[in-house]
Amino acid sequence: MSWVLGVDSGGSGVRFALGSTAAGGTDRTGGPPGPGGVTTVATTTSAEPVRTGPRGLDPADLLARLLPAVDTLLARAEAAGAAGAERRAGAGNRGGAGSAGGPVVLDAVAIGAAGMATLGAALRAELPGALEHALGVRRLALAADAVTAYAGALGQRPGAVVAAGTGMIALGTDLTGWRRADGWGHLLGDCGGGAWIGRAGLEAAMRAYDGRPGGSPALLSRMEVVFGPAPELPGLLYPRSDRPAVLASFAPEVAALSGDDPVSAGILAAAAARIAESAAAACPPEGPCEVALTGGLFKLGDPLLVPVRAELADRLPHATTVPAATGPLGGALLVAAALATGSLTLPRDPGLLNVPTEQDR
Incomplete structure (x- = not known):
C-alpha cells in the first residue's frame, strides 16, 4: 500500500487530500477505490489562496499551509481507523500508523496549482527540497491545475x-x-x-x-x-x-x-x-x-x-x-498514486506537469 497526498491550489483557496492505494482495490478504511485505484482517506481545506509575489506563487506560503494540513489529515485518518498506532513525529517523517502498525510515510505528493505554468518557477525551484526535508518525500509532481483537472476527469487516456x-x-x-x-x-x-x-x-x-x-x-x-x-x-x-x-x-x-x-x-x-x-x-x-x-x-x-x-x-x-470522473483534487491524488506506483503516463512538460525527481535520475 502507498500513502499519497494530493493538493489543489486555486483562486478560492487550497484543498488537501490524503489517499492510499492497496492490493485488492481497498484500503483499511474499507472504502472503494476511486479513479486510478486511489482511495481518499481524509481531506482538509485552507480558505485563502496562495500568495503571489514578484517571483510568482509563493512557496513559503504554500508550505506553511501544507505541513499543518498533513498533520491534520494523518490525525483524521487515525481517528477514522485508517491508522491506529501512535503517530511518529519529527522532521523528515510526519506520519501516523500504517497498515502494519508502523509509521505512515508519504510515498508521493502531487500539487496542482492555478498559475503553475506561468507563475510556478519559485515552486519548482524550492518545493522539491523543502518537501523532502520536511516530509521525507522524494516522489513529487508539480502540475498546473488544468493537468490535475484533466487527470480527475479522464484519467490517463486521450481527450x-x-x-x-x-x-x-x-x-x-x-x-x-x-x-x-x-x-x-x-x-x-x-x-x-x-x-x-x-x-x-x-x-x-x-x-x-x-x-x-x-x-x-x-x-x-x-x-x-x-x-x-x-x-x-x-x-x-x-x-x-x-x-x-x-x-x-x-x-x-x-x-x-x-x-x-x-x-x-x-x-x-x-x-x-x-x-x-x-x-x-x-x-x-x-x-x-x-x-x-x-x-x-x-x-x-x-x-x-x-x-x-x-x-x-x-x-x-x-x-x-x-x-468527469472526479475533480482536480481527485486528479492530484491520481497523479500522486501513479507516481508512487511507477504508472504515470501523462506527458511531462516543464510548466504543465513537472516531475523533479525524474530529472535527478
Whole structure:
C-alpha cells in the first residue's frame, strides 16, 4: 500500500487530500477505490489562496499551509481507523500508523496549482527540497491545475478537458504532448470563466447605471444588493488582491437572472462560445475526442450547460461529451498514486506537469 497526498491550489483557496492505494482495490478504511485505484482517506481545506509575489506563487506560503494540513489529515485518518498506532513525529517523517502498525510515510505528493505554468518557477525551484526535508518525500509532481483537472476527469487516456471555475482553461492530449488553450488569467484571457462572466455582468450593471446601451437594470439591482451603491464599486473592487474571485462571485447572480433578463442570457451565451472555442483548440487533431467539463463554474447548471453543449456540438461534431470522473483534487491524488506506483503516463512538460525527481535520475 502507498500513502499519497494530493493538493489543489486555486483562486478560492487550497484543498488537501490524503489517499492510499492497496492490493485488492481497498484500503483499511474499507472504502472503494476511486479513479486510478486511489482511495481518499481524509481531506482538509485552507480558505485563502496562495500568495503571489514578484517571483510568482509563493512557496513559503504554500508550505506553511501544507505541513499543518498533513498533520491534520494523518490525525483524521487515525481517528477514522485508517491508522491506529501512535503517530511518529519529527522532521523528515510526519506520519501516523500504517497498515502494519508502523509509521505512515508519504510515498508521493502531487500539487496542482492555478498559475503553475506561468507563475510556478519559485515552486519548482524550492518545493522539491523543502518537501523532502520536511516530509521525507522524494516522489513529487508539480502540475498546473488544468493537468490535475484533466487527470480527475479522464484519467490517463486521450481527450480534452475544460476546467472552469474562477478562471478557464482547456487542455487536451494524445498522450505524446499537451494542447493548451487559454488559462491566461482574468486580465488577458480566462474567457468564459467565472471572473469573465462576473465582470461582464458588473459591466452591464454599470452601463445601466450610466444609461448606456447594453445595460441591464436587473443586474444593476442585483449588484447593489450584493456590493452596495454603484459608484462605490470601483473602490471596493480594484484594491482587492483576490479580485478574480470577487468578480467570479457575481457569476451565479448572472445565471440566476438569465431566464428573464436577455442581457444576462447573452452573457452566458457568449461565455459558452468562448468555452467551446477553447475546447476545439485543445482537442487532439486526429481521431475521436472525449471532452469533459469540470470545475465549479458548471455548477451554474442549465443556464450555462445548455448553451455550452450546443456550442460543442456545433464546433466539435466528432467529439463526445463525457462526465468527469472526479475533480482536480481527485486528479492530484491520481497523479500522486501513479507516481508512487511507477504508472504515470501523462506527458511531462516543464510548466504543465513537472516531475523533479525524474530529472535527478
